[in-house]
Amino acid sequence: EVQLVESGGGLVKPGGSLRLSCAASGFTFSSYSMNWVRQAPGKGLEWVSSISSSSSYIYYADSVKGRFTISRDNAKNSLYLQMNSLRAEDTAVYYCARDLGKYQLLFTLDYWGQGTLVTVSS
Amino acid sequence: EIVLTQSPGTLSLSPGERATLSCRASQSVSSSYLAWYQQKPGQAPRLLIYGASSRATGIPDRFSGSGSGTDFTLTISRLEPEDFAVYYCQQYGSSPPAFGPGTKVDIK
Numbered sequence: 001e002v003q004l005v006e007s008g009g010g011l012v013k014p015g016g017s018l019r020l021s022c023a024a025s026g027f028t029f030s031s032y033s034m035n036w037v038r039q040a041p042g043k044g045l046e047w048v049s050s051i052s053s054s055s056s057y058i059y060y061a062d063s064v065k066g067r068f069t070i071s072r073d074n075a076k077n078s079l080y081l082q083m084n085s086l087r088a089e090d091t092a093v094y095y096c097a098r099d100l101g102k103y104q105l106l107f108t109l110d111y112w113g114q115g116t117l118v119t120v121s122s
Numbered sequence: 123e124i125v126l127t128q129s130p131g132t133l134s135l136s137p138g139e140r141a142t143l144s145c146r147a148s149q150s151v152s153s154s155y156l157a158w159y160q161q162k163p164g165q166a167p168r169l170l171i172y173g174a175s176s177r178a179t180g181i182p183d184r185f186s187g188s189g190s191g192t193d194f195t196l197t198i199s200r201l202e203p204e205d206f207a208v209y210y211c212q213q214y215g216s217s218p219p220a221f222g223p224g225t226k227v228d229i230k
Contacts, residue, residue: 037167045159045167045210045221061218095166107214108157110178112166 002026002111004096009116016086016120022079022096022113030054030074033099035109036081038092038118048094049081052105059105064090086120093117124149124213126222134230141198143225145211150191155215158187158196161224162207170209171196201227 008020022034036048049070050059058070069082079096094116097109125148135141145156154174159167169178171187174194184199198205206229211222 044223045161045212047212047219047221050219059217100169100172106155106172107219108155108169108172108212109159109167110169110172112168114166 002098004098004111004113006094006096006113006116009094009118011119011121012086013122014087014120017082017084018086018118020081020083020094020096020116020118024077024079024096024098027098029072029077031102033057033101033105034072034079035097035099035107036070036079037095037097037109037112038090039095039115040089040092043092046092047107050099050105050107051079053103057105083118086118088120091118091120123218124151124216124220126211126213126220128209128211128222128225130225131223132226132228134228135201136230137201137203139201141196141201141205141227143196143198143209143227145189145194145196145222147192147194147213149216151194151213152215154190155213156187156189156194157212157214158185159210159212159221160205160207161210167210198227 003025035050067085096113098111100108100110156174158171161167175187208224
């Protein structure tokens, strides 16, 4: 069974940093691209970032480019999102999601974690 | 950048009825790279349809997707109680991938 478990969320002041983690199990992590998607309270879904299976290809939404860094450790079956210079508008539930594409990036999200809440407030 | 519009914003129907949800793109979506997701309150989204018309693993056949170019449709043939939720379309044919604002299907 595919499982994705996010951690690392919490309350942080504007300008602060957080590192989100996503632990994957139930599939060959190193074969799949991975994604982060966020959802502000009561709002819709927003794609944040994607990384290919070997980390060769990385993409970011304009809203986080230069502030967030996606990475992965295939030996640890883990995905990360380093978030710096956080703003109030980054407040959201952050979901880790597996890409439908095996050895390719399709930006189609076939399995999702339950999410971790990031609150940016003074 | 492709912008997606979904209509209606809310659809009020009874169990057993047919639901037709629309997703319109500001530009043509290449290769029909259009997906649909279902989200229930307090839960993560679930992939229903990809490639405009292919059902994801484990999705019942009452869910179907159609369309091409700029106009896409998600149809639920007969609503079950568990189908009342918010539905999002997403295009992934051009960067950045983008979601529509969602259609809420609620019980009439």
